[in-house]
Amino acid sequence: MNKYELTVVMAGKATTAQKKSQIETIQKMVNVLDGKILETDDWGEKELAYEISKNKTGQFINFVLELNQTAAKQLPEKIRLEENVIRYLFVSAEEEVKVEDKKSEKKKKIKKTSKEK
Numbered sequence: 879m880n881k882y883e884l885t886v887v888m889a890g891k892a893t894t895a896q897k898k899s900q901i902e903t904i905q906k907m908v909n910v911l912d913g914k915i916l917e918t919d920d921w922g923e924k925e926l927a928y929e930i931s932k933n934k935t936g937q938f939i940n941f942v943l944e945l946n947q948t949a950a951k952q953l954p955e956k957i958r959l960e961e962n963v964i965r966y967l968f969v970s971a972e973e974e975v976k977v978e979d980k981k982s983e984k985k986k987k988i989k990k991t992s993k994e995k
Contacts, residue, residue, distance in 0.1 A: 881916070881971040882943045882950055888962050890923050890935025897937055900962050904941065907956050911949035917942040930964045942971065 888900060901918060908915050921938035930936070945953065954968045 879913070879944045879946055880950065882945055883967075883969050883971045884941040884943055884953070884957070885967045886939045886941070886957070886963050887926075887930070887936040887965040888939070889931070889933045889964055890926075890937060891933075892937045892962065896962060897939065900960070901939060903960065904957070907953060908941075908943055908945070908949075911945060911952060913943055913945035913949050913953075915941055915943055933964060936964065 884904070886900065886904065888897065892900075897920065905915055917940075919940040921940060923935050923937050926934060926936050943953075950968075950970075954966070957963055957966050957968070
């Protein structure tokens, strides 16, 4: 089982009942595909960079999932059919690396190359 992140955008005018219903629908989809929802995070209403289906704002909901590969291919197809979802992003979740760690790694590499000269 691999970890994935799913971010769903609903219309900004979506009610709390509609959001709750959509969360339950996605939970059912994941359960049918023998997956697990590890975390659900409601990011609330945010302004969109551009209008999507005449919506200037969107309700964002983020899920951290655990799915097998075949389920990971099927889930986006099922979400695409949902009427309340105006956009979604489904990506493979890798180990989180802190930005500070990357900066310190670059500094170490720079120091090593300058010492070699």
